[in-house]
Amino acid sequence: MHSTKPSHSKAAVVFTPEMMAQVEHFTKQYPAGKQKSAIIPLLHIVQKKYGWVSVEAQDKVAELLQLQPIEVYEVATFYTMFHLHPVGQYVLEVCRTGPCMIVGAEDICKYLENKLGIKEGEITADGLFTWRTVECLGACGYAPMMQVGDNFHEYLTPEKMDKLIGDWRNK
Amino acid sequence: MPRKLLLEHDKVEGIRHIDTYMKHGGYRSVEKALKKMTPEEVVEEVKKSGLRGRGGAGFPTGMKWSFLAKPEGVPRYLVCNADESEPGTFKDRYLMEYLPHLLIEGMITSSYALGAKVSYIYIRGEYRWIYEILETAIEEARAKGFIGKNILGSGFDFELYMQPGGGAYICGEETALLESLEGKRGNPRMKPPFPAVKGLWGCPTVVNNVETIAAVVPIVNDGGDEYAKIGIGKSTGTKLISACGNIKTPGVFELEMGLPVEEFLNSDEYCGGVAHGKRLKAVVPGGSSVPIVPAGLFYKNIKGEDRLMTYESLADGGFASGTMMGSGGFIVYDEDQCIVRNTWNFTRFYNHESCGQCSPCREGTGWMLKVLDKIEHGKGATMEDIDLLWDIQRRIEGNTICPLGDAAAWPVAAAIRHFREEFEWHVKNPQLAQTKSYGLVGETKYETASA
Numbered sequence: 001m002h003s004t005k006p007s008h009s010k011a012a013v014v015f016t017p018e019m020m021a022q023v024e025h026f027t028k029q030y031p032a033g034k035q036k037s038a039i040i041p042l043l044h045i046v047q048k049k050y051g052w053v054s055v056e057a058q059d060k061v062a063e064l065l066q067l068q069p070i071e072v073y074e075v076a077t078f079y080t081m082f083h084l085h086p087v088g089q090y091v092l093e094v095c096r097t098g099p100c101m102i103v104g105a106e107d108i109c110k111y112l113e114n115k116l117g118i119k120e121g122e123i124t125a126d127g128l129f130t131w132r133t134v135e136c137l138g139a140c141g142y143a144p145m146m147q148v149g150d151n152f153h154e155y156l157t158p159e160k161m162d163k164l165i166g167d168w169r170n171k
Numbered sequence: 172m173p174r175k176l177l178l179e180h181d182k183v184e185g186i187r188h189i190d191t192y193m194k195h196g197g198y199r200s201v202e203k204a205l206k207k208m209t210p211e212e213v214v215e216e217v218k219k220s221g222l223r224g225r226g227g228a229g230f231p232t233g234m235k236w237s238f239l240a241k242p243e244g245v246p247r248y249l250v251c252n253a254d255e256s257e258p259g260t261f262k263d264r265y266l267m268e269y270l271p272h273l274l275i276e277g278m279i280t281s282s283y284a285l286g287a288k289v290s291y292i293y294i295r296g297e298y299r300w301i302y303e304i305l306e307t308a309i310e311e312a313r314a315k316g317f318i319g320k321n322i323l324g325s326g327f328d329f330e331l332y333m334q335p336g337g338g339a340y341i342c343g344e345e346t347a348l349l350e351s352l353e354g355k356r357g358n359p360r361m362k363p364p365f366p367a368v369k370g371l372w373g374c375p376t377v378v379n380n381v382e383t384i385a386a387v388v389p390i391v392n393d394g395g396d397e398y399a400k401i402g403i404g405k406s407t408g409t410k411l412i413s414a415c416g417n418i419k420t421p422g423v424f425e426l427e428m429g430l431p432v433e434e435f436l437n438s439d440e441y442c443g444g445v446a447h448g449k450r451l452k453a454v455v456p457g458g459s460s461v462p463i464v465p466a467g468l469f470y471k472n473i474k475g476e477d478r479l480m481t482y483e484s485l486a487d488g489g490f491a492s493g494t495m496m497g498s499g500g501f502i503v504y505d506e507d508q509c510i511v512r513n514t515w516n517f518t519r520f521y522n523h524e525s526c527g528q529c530s531p532c533r534e535g536t537g538w539m540l541k542v543l544d545k546i547e548h549g550k551g552a553t554m555e556d557i558d559l560l561w562d563i564q565r566r567i568e569g570n571t572i573c574p575l576g577d578a579a580a581w582p583v584a585a586a587i588r589h590f591r592e593e594f595e596w597h598v599k600n601p602q603l604a605q606t607k608s609y610g611l612v613g614e615t616k617y618e619t620a621s622a
Binding site: 038039103136150 | 246255256257258259260261263264291295296297298299300330332334335336337338339340351352353354355356357372413414415416417421422423459500502504508512513516517520523524526
């Protein structure tokens with residue numbers, strides 16, 4: 001399901017001055033010549049801005065860190081947090097692992113599929129939502145749960161999902 | 172009242188901030204270690220404490236520290252493993268979220284003991300808000316002079332940095348974590364050389380779990396002997412357990428090693444018992460990797476003795492009848508849960524998270540998933556498929572570079588060992604198994620087709 005086929009961005013990938021300040025924050029924290037360590041942090045920075053990580057974004061990270069593009073591609077395709085294809089503005093990542101499953105994660109997925117009218121990995125017509133399942137997020141005691149952007153939403157129920165989705169639609 | 176060494180102040184208002192934290196005795200271990208102790212003396216206290224790695228392996232921390240190579244002119248590193256991702260485990264998250272300074276304090280004191288002038292906290296990328304909490308705490312500690320040049324006039328210079336992961340269970344394995352911190356795919360390294368000799372960027376490195384590093388604080392404050400007074404035998408001190416599944420009060424608890432498992436599961440002070448008045452079917456007491464045990468073998472070992480929350484007692488009976496303390500990810504299953512479905516789910520997890528480096532794990536987890544999918548979803552599995560599943564897990568265990576292979580094999584082996592008749596019921600009743608659960612062992616509620 002996690003396709004690693006490259007996907008291209010139509011718009012140019014630009015690092016704003018704020019993003020460059022974050023880049024510098026990371027590159028300073030490693031010994032000289034070890035800037036490769038900043039690949040994952042920089043992929044997070046670019047994904048936060050653009051929502052996903054295009055080939056162009058990965059090339060830009062390689063350029064900023066003075067690395068070969070392949071060094072960034074192999075990292076971007078290994079770690080599951082990076083979206084290698086366009087996604088909705090809100091990516092609803094529902095934990096599907098054991099402890100969440102036994103208290104109703106599968107029902108949450110079915111509910112999302114019906115409510116949003118899309119299958120796992122798809123984007124709603126208005127471009128707002130994508131949902132997918134992910135493996136254990138470390139919220140097992142507060143299950144079922146999902147991650148959306150930087151936040152965890154726990155003890156999920158259909159009512160809670162309705163409210164969250166309604167709020168995002170009205171934003 | 173049971174003693175709390177780590178979570179004593181977790182509910183104090185404002186404890187995330189350094190002033191409140193210091194009002195409650197915070198950063199005493201830094202003062203004590205840097206002003207009154209040599210690094211060797213700190214290591215000695217940790218050895219005396221009997222502290223064992225809290226990430227899952229349970230290796231003695233003092234011994235791990237004493238293996239650290241100290242070649243002249245080569246930097247040494249302490250790396251905190253905050254990549255918590257073992258299913259059922261969310262204790263480090265709790266500690267970092269509510270007591271960020273306890274981890275920072277432990278990092279400073281431990282780095283001093285190891286002679287590490289630069290250390291890193293590698294935190295799973297999904298814990299984004301905790302990353303921010305820790306960054307703020309680091310800045311506060313720097314402003315108070317606990318991080319930076321010549322800390323407290325001791326001559327010890329120290330920097331502490333945060334590093335986010337990108338979503339990969341395998342990076343909780345220490346050498347995969349180091350690869351990831353170097354900006355690579357999380358492929359575990361062959362050992363030896365061990366990180367203590369060649370770790371981060373080829374330099375001597377100690378990788379310790381969040382809870383392990385936090386435990387260094389009370390050990391330095393009160394002395395290793397005092398810490399070792401708590402617990403039984405080689406299981407000393409307190410342990411954080413994250414409890415989840417079908418229990419009344421899921422959450423993170425600090426308990427003294429040696430607490431009877433019966434009390435932990437059923438007392439209102441901890442899990443509050445199985446939820447909704449149901450009966451206990453099985454427990455996975457140390458994260459998804461450790462063997463699942465049926466209720467009978469959970470409460471008592473094969474000799475009929477009460478099981479206790481210690482490394483030794485949980486493992487009593489070996490894999491034939493025991494399990495492991497592991498990471499402290501305590502998952503409880505009630506009578507309505509399906510063991511086959513849970514095994515299928517965990518196998519899907521390990522298949523998804525295998526880094527792909529070793530073929531027994533890369534291919535084996537996929538084969539197990541296919542077989543389990545057949546059994547669980549009524550796709551024409553036969554009795555031979557159960558034997559095939561057993562055979563595959565046996566060929567993965569012990570044949571891979573890192574323990575992910577074992578971690579994938581053990582849950583499958585234990586499920587077949589203790590719940591074989593439930594697997595057989597699925598094979599015999601593929602349709603029924605889609606709508607009903609098998610229930611407790613030896614007590615099938617549904618009519619079974621004749622074999």
